[in-house]
Amino acid sequence: MPLATARVATDRPARYIKQLVSHMGHKATTALTPDGRGTITVAAGTCTLTPTPDRLELSASAVDVESLARVQDVVTRHLVRFATQEELSVEWTAPVDGAALDLTAPLVDEYLLSHHTPADEVLGDLAAATREATAGAANMQVSSDEGALLTMLTRLTGARFAVEVGVFTGYSTLCIARGLAAGGRLLACDISEEWTAIGRPYWERAGVDDRIDLRIAPALDTLRALDAEPVIDIAFIDADKAAYPAYYEEIVRRLRPGGLVVLDNVFLGGRVLDPAYREEHHLAMRRLNDLITGDDRVDSVMLPVRDGVTIARRR
Numbered sequence: 001m002p003l004a005t006a007r008v009a010t011d012r013p014a015r016y017i018k019q020l021v022s023h024m025g026h027k028a029t030t031a032l033t034p035d036g037r038g039t040i041t042v043a044a045g046t047c048t049l050t051p052t053p054d055r056l057e058l059s060a061s062a063v064d065v066e067s068l069a070r071v072q073d074v075v076t077r078h079l080v081r082f083a084t085q086e087e088l089s090v091e092w093t094a095p096v097d098g099a100a101l102d103l104t105a106p107l108v109d110e111y112l113l114s115h116h117t118p119a120d121e122v123l124g125d126l127a128a129a130t131r132e133a134t135a136g137a138a139n140m141q142v143s144s145d146e147g148a149l150l151t152m153l154t155r156l157t158g159a160r161f162a163v164e165v166g167v168f169t170g171y172s173t174l175c176i177a178r179g180l181a182a183g184g185r186l187l188a189c190d191i192s193e194e195w196t197a198i199g200r201p202y203w204e205r206a207g208v209d210d211r212i213d214l215r216i217a218p219a220l221d222t223l224r225a226l227d228a229e230p231v232i233d234i235a236f237i238d239a240d241k242a243a244y245p246a247y248y249e250e251i252v253r254r255l256r257p258g259g260l261v262v263l264d265n266v267f268l269g270g271r272v273l274d275p276a277y278r279e280e281h282h283l284a285m286r287r288l289n290d291l292i293t294g295d296d297r298v299d300s301v302m303l304p305v306r307d308g309v310t311i312a313r314r315r
Protein backbone atom coordinates (compact mmCIF):
# COMPACT_ATOMS: atom_id res chain seq x y z
CA MET A 1 0.00 0.00 0.00
CA PRO A 2 2.82 2.44 -0.63
CA LEU A 3 1.08 5.59 -1.76
CA ALA A 4 0.34 8.62 0.41
CA THR A 5 -0.65 12.24 -0.12
CA ALA A 6 -0.53 15.44 1.88
CA ARG A 7 -2.13 18.84 1.36
CA VAL A 8 -0.12 21.66 2.85
CA ALA A 9 -1.87 25.02 3.24
CA THR A 10 0.39 27.85 2.02
CA ASP A 11 0.30 30.76 -0.37
CA ARG A 12 3.87 30.06 -1.53
CA PRO A 13 3.68 26.56 -3.01
CA ALA A 14 5.65 27.36 -6.18
CA ARG A 15 8.48 28.88 -4.19
CA TYR A 16 8.85 25.86 -1.88
CA ILE A 17 8.81 23.48 -4.84
CA LYS A 18 11.62 25.38 -6.55
CA GLN A 19 13.65 25.47 -3.33
CA LEU A 20 13.20 21.77 -2.63
CA VAL A 21 13.95 20.70 -6.18
CA SER A 22 17.03 22.86 -6.33
CA HIS A 23 18.38 21.92 -2.89
CA MET A 24 17.63 18.20 -3.08
CA GLY A 25 18.99 18.05 -6.63
CA HIS A 26 22.46 17.63 -5.11
CA LYS A 27 21.62 14.25 -3.58
CA ALA A 28 18.50 13.11 -5.43
CA THR A 29 17.14 13.06 -8.96
CA THR A 30 14.87 16.06 -9.31
CA ALA A 31 12.85 17.72 -12.06
CA LEU A 32 10.70 20.79 -12.46
CA THR A 33 8.05 20.94 -15.20
CA PRO A 34 7.16 24.18 -17.04
CA ASP A 35 3.82 24.22 -15.16
CA GLY A 36 5.66 24.28 -11.83
CA ARG A 37 5.29 20.68 -10.67
CA GLY A 38 8.34 19.15 -9.04
CA THR A 39 9.52 15.56 -8.78
CA ILE A 40 12.07 14.31 -6.26
CA THR A 41 13.33 10.75 -6.52
CA VAL A 42 15.48 9.41 -3.69
CA ALA A 43 16.67 5.83 -3.20
CA ALA A 44 13.55 4.98 -1.20
CA GLY A 45 10.97 6.31 -3.68
CA THR A 46 9.47 9.38 -5.32
CA CYS A 47 7.53 12.44 -4.26
CA THR A 48 5.72 14.75 -6.66
CA LEU A 49 4.88 18.29 -5.60
CA THR A 50 2.03 20.19 -7.25
CA PRO A 51 1.22 23.87 -6.65
CA THR A 52 -2.39 25.08 -6.39
CA PRO A 53 -3.47 28.66 -5.58
CA ASP A 54 -3.68 28.04 -1.83
CA ARG A 55 -1.72 24.89 -1.10
CA LEU A 56 1.08 22.52 -1.95
CA GLU A 57 -0.02 18.99 -2.80
CA LEU A 58 2.41 16.16 -2.17
CA SER A 59 2.11 12.60 -3.37
CA ALA A 60 4.67 10.01 -2.39
CA SER A 61 5.16 6.47 -3.65
CA ALA A 62 7.57 3.67 -2.80
CA VAL A 63 7.83 -0.10 -3.07
CA ASP A 64 6.88 -0.71 0.58
CA VAL A 65 5.59 1.11 3.63
CA GLU A 66 9.01 1.53 5.26
CA SER A 67 10.46 3.13 2.14
CA LEU A 68 7.39 5.32 1.86
CA ALA A 69 7.94 6.59 5.40
CA ARG A 70 11.52 7.54 4.47
CA VAL A 71 10.35 9.50 1.42
CA GLN A 72 7.70 11.30 3.49
CA ASP A 73 10.22 12.08 6.21
CA VAL A 74 12.90 13.55 3.95
CA VAL A 75 10.42 15.75 2.07
CA THR A 76 8.62 16.89 5.22
CA ARG A 77 11.86 17.80 7.02
CA HIS A 78 13.20 19.86 4.12
CA LEU A 79 9.89 21.59 3.59
CA VAL A 80 9.55 22.60 7.20
CA ARG A 81 13.15 23.82 7.22
CA PHE A 82 12.58 26.05 4.16
CA ALA A 83 9.43 27.60 5.63
CA THR A 84 11.17 30.23 7.72
CA GLN A 85 8.28 32.70 7.59
CA GLU A 86 5.36 30.41 8.41
CA GLU A 87 4.68 27.21 10.29
CA LEU A 88 3.63 24.51 7.82
CA SER A 89 1.45 21.61 8.81
CA VAL A 90 2.31 18.51 6.75
CA GLU A 91 -0.24 15.79 7.54
CA TRP A 92 0.13 12.69 5.37
CA THR A 93 -2.77 10.34 4.68
CA ALA A 94 -2.41 6.74 5.83
CA PRO A 95 -0.66 4.60 3.19
CA VAL A 96 -3.02 3.30 0.50
CA ASP A 97 -2.84 0.49 -2.04
CA GLY A 98 -2.96 1.52 -5.72
CA ALA A 99 -5.56 -1.19 -6.35
CA ALA A 100 -7.91 0.63 -3.96
CA LEU A 101 -7.96 3.77 -6.12
CA ASP A 102 -11.07 4.52 -8.19
CA LEU A 103 -10.58 6.56 -11.33
CA THR A 104 -14.15 7.80 -11.07
CA ALA A 105 -16.77 7.47 -8.35
CA PRO A 106 -19.49 4.85 -8.97
CA LEU A 107 -22.14 7.57 -9.25
CA VAL A 108 -20.04 9.32 -11.88
CA ASP A 109 -19.61 6.03 -13.75
CA GLU A 110 -23.36 5.61 -13.92
CA TYR A 111 -23.80 9.13 -15.21
CA LEU A 112 -21.14 8.67 -17.90
CA LEU A 113 -22.66 5.36 -18.99
CA SER A 114 -26.04 6.99 -19.46
CA HIS A 115 -24.79 10.03 -21.38
CA HIS A 116 -23.38 8.95 -24.70
CA THR A 117 -25.02 7.80 -27.93
CA PRO A 118 -26.65 4.62 -26.63
CA ALA A 119 -25.46 1.23 -27.82
CA ASP A 120 -27.89 -0.14 -30.42
CA GLU A 121 -29.65 -3.50 -30.30
CA VAL A 122 -26.84 -5.42 -32.00
CA LEU A 123 -24.24 -4.20 -29.50
CA GLY A 124 -26.65 -4.83 -26.62
CA ASP A 125 -27.28 -8.38 -27.81
CA LEU A 126 -23.55 -9.00 -28.29
CA ALA A 127 -22.86 -7.82 -24.72
CA ALA A 128 -25.62 -10.12 -23.41
CA ALA A 129 -24.35 -13.11 -25.43
CA THR A 130 -20.83 -12.46 -24.12
CA ARG A 131 -22.01 -12.45 -20.50
CA GLU A 132 -23.87 -15.70 -21.06
CA ALA A 133 -21.08 -17.50 -22.91
CA THR A 134 -17.96 -16.28 -21.10
CA ALA A 135 -19.10 -15.62 -17.51
CA GLY A 136 -16.33 -13.81 -15.57
CA ALA A 137 -14.27 -13.11 -18.69
CA ALA A 138 -17.06 -10.82 -19.95
CA ASN A 139 -15.60 -7.90 -18.00
CA MET A 140 -12.77 -7.82 -20.58
CA GLN A 141 -15.24 -6.27 -23.01
CA VAL A 142 -15.05 -2.50 -23.50
CA SER A 143 -17.96 -0.57 -21.99
CA SER A 144 -20.58 1.16 -24.14
CA ASP A 145 -19.04 4.62 -23.61
CA GLU A 146 -15.59 3.39 -24.61
CA GLY A 147 -17.16 1.69 -27.64
CA ALA A 148 -18.79 5.00 -28.60
CA LEU A 149 -15.42 6.71 -28.21
CA LEU A 150 -13.80 4.17 -30.57
CA THR A 151 -16.48 4.69 -33.24
CA MET A 152 -16.09 8.44 -32.93
CA LEU A 153 -12.27 8.41 -33.15
CA THR A 154 -12.41 6.09 -36.16
CA ARG A 155 -14.84 8.46 -37.90
CA LEU A 156 -12.83 11.55 -36.95
CA THR A 157 -9.67 10.13 -38.52
CA GLY A 158 -11.58 9.17 -41.70
CA ALA A 159 -9.94 5.77 -41.22
CA ARG A 160 -9.63 3.43 -44.17
CA PHE A 161 -7.22 1.01 -42.52
CA ALA A 162 -7.61 0.17 -38.84
CA VAL A 163 -5.88 -2.39 -36.63
CA GLU A 164 -7.18 -3.96 -33.44
CA VAL A 165 -5.06 -5.98 -31.02
CA GLY A 166 -7.39 -7.97 -28.75
CA VAL A 167 -10.82 -8.83 -30.20
CA PHE A 168 -12.32 -11.12 -27.51
CA THR A 169 -15.99 -11.42 -28.63
CA GLY A 170 -15.73 -8.45 -30.95
CA TYR A 171 -17.58 -5.58 -29.27
CA SER A 172 -14.78 -3.06 -29.84
CA THR A 173 -14.22 -4.64 -33.28
CA LEU A 174 -17.80 -3.81 -34.23
CA CYS A 175 -17.48 -0.26 -32.87
CA ILE A 176 -14.33 0.40 -34.92
CA ALA A 177 -15.67 -1.29 -38.08
CA ARG A 178 -18.75 0.93 -37.94
CA GLY A 179 -16.65 4.07 -37.93
CA LEU A 180 -14.58 3.17 -41.02
CA ALA A 181 -14.84 5.24 -44.19
CA ALA A 182 -16.42 3.59 -47.25
CA GLY A 183 -14.21 0.77 -48.46
CA GLY A 184 -12.30 0.74 -45.16
CA ARG A 185 -10.78 -2.39 -43.61
CA LEU A 186 -10.12 -3.52 -40.04
CA LEU A 187 -7.35 -6.00 -39.34
CA ALA A 188 -8.49 -7.65 -36.09
CA CYS A 189 -5.93 -9.72 -34.16
CA ASP A 190 -6.62 -12.35 -31.51
CA ILE A 191 -5.46 -15.84 -30.56
CA SER A 192 -8.84 -17.25 -29.56
CA GLU A 193 -11.03 -18.99 -32.15
CA GLU A 194 -13.58 -19.69 -29.44
CA TRP A 195 -14.12 -16.12 -28.21
CA THR A 196 -13.97 -14.42 -31.60
CA ALA A 197 -16.52 -16.92 -33.01
CA ILE A 198 -19.09 -15.49 -30.59
CA GLY A 199 -18.80 -12.07 -32.27
CA ARG A 200 -19.01 -13.03 -35.93
CA PRO A 201 -22.84 -13.34 -36.16
CA TYR A 202 -23.17 -9.87 -34.65
CA TRP A 203 -20.70 -8.37 -37.15
CA GLU A 204 -22.89 -9.92 -39.87
CA ARG A 205 -26.08 -8.58 -38.32
CA ALA A 206 -24.54 -5.09 -38.23
CA GLY A 207 -23.52 -5.46 -41.88
CA VAL A 208 -19.80 -4.89 -41.27
CA ASP A 209 -18.40 -8.43 -41.45
CA ASP A 210 -17.00 -7.82 -44.94
CA ARG A 211 -14.78 -5.02 -43.54
CA ILE A 212 -13.25 -7.18 -40.82
CA ASP A 213 -10.19 -9.27 -41.53
CA LEU A 214 -9.84 -11.48 -38.44
CA ARG A 215 -6.41 -13.03 -37.92
CA ILE A 216 -6.09 -15.80 -35.36
CA ALA A 217 -2.38 -15.67 -34.47
CA PRO A 218 -0.14 -13.93 -31.94
CA ALA A 219 -0.73 -10.26 -32.71
CA LEU A 220 2.99 -9.44 -32.84
CA ASP A 221 3.42 -11.86 -35.77
CA THR A 222 0.48 -10.29 -37.60
CA LEU A 223 1.76 -6.74 -36.99
CA ARG A 224 5.32 -7.57 -38.03
CA ALA A 225 4.04 -9.02 -41.30
CA LEU A 226 2.50 -5.66 -42.28
CA ASP A 227 4.30 -3.35 -44.72
CA ALA A 228 6.84 -1.18 -42.91
CA GLU A 229 5.03 1.86 -44.34
CA PRO A 230 2.75 4.46 -42.70
CA VAL A 231 -0.41 2.57 -43.60
CA ILE A 232 -2.42 2.57 -40.35
CA ASP A 233 -5.06 5.26 -39.73
CA ILE A 234 -6.15 4.09 -36.28
CA ALA A 235 -5.17 1.23 -33.98
CA PHE A 236 -6.66 -0.02 -30.73
CA ILE A 237 -4.54 -2.04 -28.28
CA ASP A 238 -6.46 -4.13 -25.73
CA ALA A 239 -4.68 -7.48 -25.32
CA ASP A 240 -1.95 -9.03 -23.12
CA LYS A 241 -0.58 -6.08 -21.14
CA ALA A 242 3.07 -7.16 -20.90
CA ALA A 243 3.31 -6.98 -24.69
CA TYR A 244 1.89 -3.44 -24.96
CA PRO A 245 5.33 -1.82 -25.49
CA ALA A 246 6.01 -4.18 -28.41
CA TYR A 247 2.54 -3.60 -29.92
CA TYR A 248 2.93 0.16 -29.53
CA GLU A 249 6.30 0.14 -31.29
CA GLU A 250 5.12 -1.98 -34.23
CA ILE A 251 2.06 0.24 -34.64
CA VAL A 252 3.58 3.70 -34.18
CA ARG A 253 6.17 3.10 -36.89
CA ARG A 254 3.29 2.24 -39.27
CA LEU A 255 0.92 5.08 -38.32
CA ARG A 256 0.31 7.68 -40.99
CA PRO A 257 0.82 11.31 -39.87
CA GLY A 258 -2.36 12.26 -38.02
CA GLY A 259 -3.15 8.61 -37.33
CA LEU A 260 -4.07 7.46 -33.82
CA VAL A 261 -3.06 4.65 -31.53
CA VAL A 262 -5.51 4.11 -28.67
CA LEU A 263 -4.45 2.03 -25.65
CA ASP A 264 -6.85 0.56 -23.11
CA ASN A 265 -6.28 -0.22 -19.41
CA VAL A 266 -3.34 2.12 -18.98
CA PHE A 267 -4.15 2.52 -15.24
CA LEU A 268 -4.25 -1.24 -14.55
CA GLY A 269 -6.91 -0.63 -11.90
CA GLY A 270 -4.63 1.91 -10.16
CA ARG A 271 -1.72 -0.53 -9.87
CA VAL A 272 0.31 1.38 -12.45
CA LEU A 273 0.67 4.20 -9.89
CA ASP A 274 1.81 1.94 -7.09
CA PRO A 275 5.46 0.81 -7.24
CA ALA A 276 4.61 -2.13 -4.94
CA TYR A 277 3.13 -3.87 -7.99
CA ARG A 278 6.09 -5.29 -9.86
CA GLU A 279 4.81 -8.06 -12.10
CA GLU A 280 5.92 -7.99 -15.72
CA HIS A 281 2.74 -6.30 -16.97
CA HIS A 282 2.87 -3.62 -14.25
CA LEU A 283 6.46 -2.75 -15.14
CA ALA A 284 5.71 -2.82 -18.87
CA MET A 285 2.71 -0.49 -18.57
CA ARG A 286 4.55 1.92 -16.26
CA ARG A 287 7.48 2.05 -18.68
CA LEU A 288 5.20 2.49 -21.68
CA ASN A 289 3.15 5.30 -20.11
CA ASP A 290 6.40 7.16 -19.43
CA LEU A 291 7.77 6.40 -22.88
CA ILE A 292 4.67 7.71 -24.67
CA THR A 293 4.75 10.91 -22.60
CA GLY A 294 8.25 11.66 -23.90
CA ASP A 295 7.85 10.14 -27.38
CA ASP A 296 8.50 12.93 -29.88
CA ARG A 297 6.84 10.94 -32.67
CA VAL A 298 3.41 11.54 -31.11
CA ASP A 299 1.18 13.95 -29.19
CA SER A 300 -0.66 12.10 -26.45
CA VAL A 301 -3.33 12.44 -23.82
CA MET A 302 -4.41 10.01 -21.10
CA LEU A 303 -8.14 9.96 -20.35
CA PRO A 304 -9.91 8.66 -17.21
CA VAL A 305 -12.27 6.55 -19.32
CA ARG A 306 -12.99 3.28 -17.48
CA ASP A 307 -9.56 1.77 -16.70
CA GLY A 308 -7.71 4.59 -18.45
CA VAL A 309 -7.34 5.20 -22.17
CA THR A 310 -4.36 6.81 -23.86
CA ILE A 311 -4.74 8.41 -27.27
CA ALA A 312 -1.49 9.11 -29.15
CA ARG A 313 -1.53 10.95 -32.49
CA ARG A 314 1.34 10.55 -34.91
CA ARG A 315 3.01 13.86 -35.72
Ligand SMILES: C[S@@+](CC[C@H](N)C(=O)[O-])C[C@H]1O[C@@H](n2cnc3c(N)ncnc32)[C@H](O)[C@@H]1O
Residues within 6 Å of the ligand: 140, 141, 142, 165, 166, 167, 168, 169, 170, 171, 172, 173, 189, 190, 191, 192, 195, 217, 218, 219, 220, 238, 239, 240
Ligand atom coordinates in the same frame (compact mmCIF):
# COMPACT_ATOMS: atom_id res chain seq x y z
C1 LIG B 1 -9.32 -7.54 -22.96
S1 LIG B 1 -9.66 -8.73 -24.18
C2 LIG B 1 -10.16 -7.74 -25.54
C3 LIG B 1 -11.53 -7.14 -25.36
C4 LIG B 1 -12.10 -6.54 -26.61
N1 LIG B 1 -11.37 -5.37 -27.03
C5 LIG B 1 -13.57 -6.20 -26.40
O1 LIG B 1 -13.95 -5.03 -26.37
O2 LIG B 1 -14.36 -7.13 -26.22
C6 LIG B 1 -8.06 -9.30 -24.60
C7 LIG B 1 -7.98 -10.23 -25.78
O3 LIG B 1 -6.59 -10.33 -26.15
C8 LIG B 1 -6.37 -11.61 -26.67
N2 LIG B 1 -4.93 -11.90 -26.64
C9 LIG B 1 -4.17 -12.25 -25.57
N3 LIG B 1 -2.90 -12.45 -25.97
C10 LIG B 1 -2.85 -12.20 -27.30
C11 LIG B 1 -1.82 -12.24 -28.28
N4 LIG B 1 -0.57 -12.55 -27.96
N5 LIG B 1 -2.13 -11.94 -29.55
C12 LIG B 1 -3.40 -11.61 -29.89
N6 LIG B 1 -4.42 -11.55 -29.00
C13 LIG B 1 -4.15 -11.84 -27.72
C14 LIG B 1 -7.22 -12.53 -25.79
O4 LIG B 1 -7.50 -13.74 -26.47
C15 LIG B 1 -8.46 -11.66 -25.54
O5 LIG B 1 -9.48 -11.99 -26.43
